[in-house]
Amino acid sequence: MSRTTYKSDSRIRTVAAVAVFCALAYVACVVFHFRASFLTFDLKDAVMTVGAMLFGPAWGFAMVLVVALIEMLTVSTTGLYGFVMNVLASASFVCVASFIYTRRRTMKGAIAGTLAAIAAMTGVMMLANLIITPFYMGASSADVARLIPTLLLPFNLTKVVFNAALVFILYKPIAAALRRAGFASQTVGSAAPQPSQKTRGLGITVTVALIVAAAALVFFFLVLHGSVTVG
Secondary structure (H helix, E strand, C coil), rough: CCCCHHHHHHHHHHHHHHHHHHHHHHHHHHHHEEEEEEEEEEEEEHHHHHHHHHCHHHHHHHHHHHHHHHHHHCCCCHHHHHHHHHHHHHHHHHHHHHHCCCCCCCHHHHHHHHHHEEEEEEEHHHHHHHHCCHHHHHCCHHHHCCCCHHHHHHHHHHHHHHHHHHHHHHHHHHCCCCCHHHCCCCCCCCCCCHHHCCCCHHHHHHHHHHHHHHHHHHHHHHHHCEEECCC
């Protein structure tokens, strides 16, 4: 197989895999709805972040745009406002996490990427809420600012921490499945030198991620009085 043919075949596989991630992210945003007051979140950011960590932040941003556009045209009731907020929120998380991780494919790189993404998305959403939300709600910036400590900040932190935990739970099994199917490089996602060390480290990571995800949900339901609907 020539180098040109191999590159073309590899790109086709990447596009196909990214399309699958877009479909899964869309399903996640349609099926699962977490709501607190007038705010909602779903699981699509975790799905798209896994895809972006495998294929790069540029593909991650493409996923963000495609999924947000399809969501706006099909199930969203917030129109252009929702589209802009979705793109800002998802891109700040997906692209930051994957940008850092794709330059250091280790557990430390994954942790650094998700921590940076948590900070980036929280900061971006606080600013976006102050600038954009008043137009959507017909309220003043001062009114929205008063919601930051009691609703907006804790809600966005819960959302981003929960999705970050899901990334650590989902990444390895999805990466392994894509490698077996030939859609990702055999080197993607491998950081530990010994299988026993890799398995032990993966078990610890998944356990911690499950605890963090559970804690985020407990906070969401008990403190923010949130609710979840499926379907």
